[in-house]
Amino acid sequence: xxxxxEQLLALPNVWQAxxxxxxxxxxxxxxNALNGQLHDGGWPDSATTELLTPHIGMGELRLLIxxxxxxxxxxxxxVFIDPPYLPYAAALAQQAINPEGILVITPRSEKxxxxxxxxxxxxxxxxxVLTWANAVNLTTHQLRRLQxxxxxxxxxxxxxxxxQVHRQPSPSALRIQLSCTARGLLQLQILKQRGxxxxxxxNISLQPDLGQLQQLGPEQLPLPIAQLxxxxxxxxxxxxxxxxxxxxxxxxxxxx
Amino acid sequence: MANFHVQPLxxxxxxxxxxxxxxxxxxxxxxxxxxxxxxxxxxxxxxxVGIYPDMRLATAHALQPDIRIxxxxxxxxxQAVEKLTDWCYQFTPTVMAYKGFSVLLDIGGSLTLFKGLxxxxxxIDQGLHYQGYHHCKGLAHTQEAAWMFSRHRAGxxxxYLLLALPNEFRAxxPHHWLPQxxxxxxxxxxxxxxxxQQLFNMGFRNLGDLLxxxxxxxxxxxxxxxxxxLTAIVGDKPAVNSDFKPAxxxxxxxxxxxGLRKLDELAAPLEQLLSExxxxxxxxxxxxxxxxxxxxxxRQPCDKLIIxxxxxxxNLASLLSLSKIKLEHYALKAPLxxxxxxxxxxxxxxxxxxxxxPELSHPRNQLRDYRQLLDKLVxxxxxxxxxxxxxxxxxxxxxxxxxxxLTHQGIDDIAFxxxxxxxxxxxxxxxxxxxxxxxxxxxxxxSGPLRLVYGPQRIDSYWWQQRCRRDYFIARHQNGSxxxxxxELNEKRWFLQGFYG
Numbered sequence: 001x002x003x004x005x006e007q008l009l010a011l012p013n014v015w016q017a018x019x020x021x022x023x024x025x026x027x028x029x030x031x032n033a034l035n036g037q038l039h040d041g042g043w044p045d046s047a048t049t050e051l052l053t054p055h056i057g058m059g060e061l062r063l064l065i066x067x068x069x070x071x072x073x074x075x076x077x078x079v080f081i082d083p084p085y086l087p088y089a090a091a092l093a094q095q096a097i098n099p100e101g102i103l104v105i106t107p108r109s110e111k112x113x114x115x116x117x118x119x120x121x122x123x124x125x126x127x128x129v130l131t132w133a134n135a136v137n138l139t140t141h142q143l144r145r146l147q148x149x150x151x152x153x154x155x156x157x158x159x160x161x162x163x164q165v166h167r168q169p170s171p172s173a174l175r176i177q178l179s180c181t182a183r184g185l186l187q188l189q190i191l192k193q194r195g196x197x198x199x200x201x202x203n204i205s206l207q208p209d210l211g212q213l214q215q216l217g218p219e220q221l222p223l224p225i226a227q228l229x230x231x232x233x234x235x236x237x238x239x240x241x242x243x244x245x246x247x248x249x250x251x252x253x254x255x256x
Numbered sequence: 257m258a259n260f261h262v263q264p265l266x267x268x269x270x271x272x273x274x275x276x277x278x279x280x281x282x283x284x285x286x287x288x289x290x291x292x293x294x295x296x297x298x299x300x301x302x303x304x305v306g307i308y309p310d311m312r313l314a315t316a317h318a319l320q321p322d323i324r325i326x327x328x329x330x331x332x333x334x335q336a337v338e339k340l341t342d343w344c345y346q347f348t349p350t351v352m353a354y355k356g357f358s359v360l361l362d363i364g365g366s367l368t369l370f371k372g373l374x375x376x377x378x379x380i381d382q383g384l385h386y387q388g389y390h391h392c393k394g395l396a397h398t399q400e401a402a403w404m405f406s407r408h409r410a411g412x413x414x415x416y417l418l419l420a421l422p423n424e425f426r427a428x429x430p431h432h433w434l435p436q437x438x439x440x441x442x443x444x445x446x447x448x449x450x451x452x453q454q455l456f457n458m459g460f461r462n463l464g465d466l467l468x469x470x471x472x473x474x475x476x477x478x479x480x481x482x483x484x485x486l487t488a489i490v491g492d493k494p495a496v497n498s499d500f501k502p503a504x505x506x507x508x509x510x511x512x513x514x515g516l517r518k519l520d521e522l523a524a525p526l527e528q529l530l531s532e533x534x535x536x537x538x539x540x541x542x543x544x545x546x547x548x549x550x551x552x553x554x555r556q557p558c559d560k561l562i563i564x565x566x567x568x569x570x571n572l573a574s575l576l577s578l579s580k581i582k583l584e585h586y587a588l589k590a591p592l593x594x595x596x597x598x599x600x601x602x603x604x605x606x607x608x609x610x611x612x613x614p615e616l617s618h619p620r621n622q623l624r625d626y627r628q629l630l631d632k633l634v635x636x637x638x639x640x641x642x643x644x645x646x647x648x649x650x651x652x653x654x655x656x657x658x659x660x661x662l663t664h665q666g667i668d669d670i671a672f673x674x675x676x677x678x679x680x681x682x683x684x685x686x687x688x689x690x691x692x693x694x695x696x697x698x699x700x701x702x703s704g705p706l707r708l709v710y711g712p713q714r715i716d717s718y719w720w721q722q723r724c725r726r727d728y729f730i731a732r733h734q735n736g737s738x739x740x741x742x743x744e745l746n747e748k749r750w751f752l753q754g755f756y757g
Contacts, residue, residue: 054735055735056755057686057733057738057756057757058757060757061687061688062757075622077626083688084688084755085688085689085691085755086643087645088653088685088688088754090647090656090657091685091686094685099646103630103643104643105641105642105643106642106643107637112636112641116636119632123625123629125626125629126626180737181736184732184736184738208684210684210710210730210738210756213730213732214709215707216708
């Protein structure tokens with residue numbers, strides 16, 4: 001059966017939608033599993049990607065890091081519009097992203113937020129624009145304007161929104177809902193993507209993979225306060241780190 | 257014979273209606289400028305109903321009851337002449353304001369540069385037309401003669417063939433001008449009315465009649481002044497002239513006689529004033545970093561809007577859009593009397609040269625685009641809303657992170673080094689950092705929202721001040737997110753400092 005199907009498919013006059021050549025320029029996500037699920041094979045360059053995130057700290061930024069690294073190698077400036085917190089320069093440097101190329105914009109109003117997003121997107125000089133609009137209710141018209149601006153400026157735009165808007169029709173090229181699994185993986189549910197079916201769901205282990213960390217057992221917990229007080233006056237208190245390291249669960253090496 | 261000495265060729269631009277042109281109003285409504293209860297200047301519509309200079313105001317009102325009369329302002333006129341002189345500096349280094357409303361340019365050396373006299377004059381015509389000034393041109397080998405020709409042309413009201421040269425690219429010899437000078441009516445000689453009458457009574461009608469007489473006898477009868485004037489016209493003696501030196505600060509202003517009420521109407525004046533600024537910058541080879549708009553009202557204090565800009569934005573489109581962005585949040589308090597643009601801080605422009613391989617210069621253009629973008633953002637949002645982060649040399653995370661507001665001086669210093677010292681230490685740092693540690697209740701491993709999953713890592717620093725010892729942990733929140741928390745060992749309190757975004 002299979003072989004017959006394959007024979008049929010091998011015929012040159014059989015056209016298959018999923019095998020058409022994709023000419024869209026994309027930015028590889030850095031995760032093979034995700035690239036495979038996206039019809040275009042990566043983040044849509046010069047379009048808006050919506051990430052629906054219920055809360056921060058679930059790996060929403062780590063998911064983008066390989067893409068940002070690639071984007072920064074082409075155009076050095078990355079713009080963060082209204083992020084929940086400031087990005088940590090040391091952590092970015094650790095991920096080989098130049099923190100000095102990051103511009104953080106904290107607009108005072110929704111109008112300013114949309115305006116700055118549109119301006120930065122269509123300027124055509126930013127590697128990527130990340131907009132946090134979790135607290136803002138964007139209309140379809142506004143989403144279309146952002147999508148058009150990204151298209152004009154050929155800029156990769158990531159728009160963070162609250163999951164409750166997942167039913168709202170959106171002109172964005174790609175929409176992914178993020179959630180955490182019990183095992184600490186990041187679950188991606190593709191709500192919409194250009195060029196084919198959506199509805200794919202996949203789990204991704206990010207770099208660094210914190211999901212591998214197990215809850216600390218009682219013996220790994222910090223010493224009770226009474227003991228700490230005692231150690232404070234002990235002569236070996238100057239080298240606490242070596243003692244601490246012995247008690248730590250071996251950490252999964254980066255890139256491993 | 258090679259002649260390296262360039263003959264002077266004086267072009268006189270005479271602005272007969274300067275005070276009227278300055279008001280920038282349409283020609284349709286009758287308008288006149290009055291001085292000492294008499295009409296000094298009248299526009300076309302006013303002249304059409306028979307209102308002419310030197311008429312009494314009462315007569316003018318009788319002829320046209322709804323005529324608008326504006327009081328003459330000599331200082332404003334002087335400013336306008338100065339501005340025009342400044343503008344003319346782009347054509348030749350030898351420029352000066354002259355008698356009446358006229359500007360003299362020695363274009364003898366500029367003919368080749370501007371590809372011939374015709375093109376040069378055309379360029380001047382276009383520029384003056386754009387600024388809304390009517391003018392008459394006179395061309396001669398001396399200043400006084402050029403001035404007389406321009407006056408004559410204004411009086412003639414018809415095309416007068418004195419702007420053609422035998423050679424487009426070279427100033428002709430002085431004797432080329434003599435035939436034309438001789439036919440010039442004496443009416444345009446710059447002497448007082450009494451002397452004019454005297455000359456007329458004696459039967460002198462044009463300059464030729466006067467030039468034919470022996471100078472000595474002429475001097476005895478009419479005095480030294482006339483002799484000196486004739487010498488200046490004919491050019492027997494080279495005139496001493498002081499070269500005009502353009503100003504080092506820039507300021508310009510446009511007045512609205514009727515008062516301007518809507519912001520939309522500002523678009524054209526903004527553009528005109530900015531193009532004046534850009535021409536100034538171009539002449540002086542300067543860049544501006546800060547410009548200031550002032551709004552003068554009839555009965556209100558004036559307002560200032562300051563715009564910061566970078567060299568990348570020193571072009572009309574960018575400056576105009578920056579100004580418009582700034583104006584979006586501005587409301588006119590009252591009818592606007594005048595709009596002024598001034599600029600005092602400049603930087604020397606590095607001579608820009610074209611790239612040998614323009615296709616390879618992509619990153620430079622990106623940098624320019626980025627500066628333009630930053631200017632736009634700063635203009636609308638303000639400095640405080642834009643931040644950059646940098647890696648400091650400290651142990652405590654909140655000090656390691658150097659957050660700085662984007663300043664204009666800082667933009668140029670962004671150094672690109674994609675291979676930033678990706679620190680190879682094994683600590684796992686969160687991508688989000690709270691600006692100050694947030695106090696939290698101690699995590700409990702059996703209940704509560706936070707569970708510690710990794711740690712501790714100790715930071716022990718600032719022993720020279722208030723010693724700071726912290727044990728850092730990675731904690732998992734029950735909703736699945738990972739946080740960076742620490743226990744302050746001196747005070748035994750727990751804090752949240754970041755999220756693993």
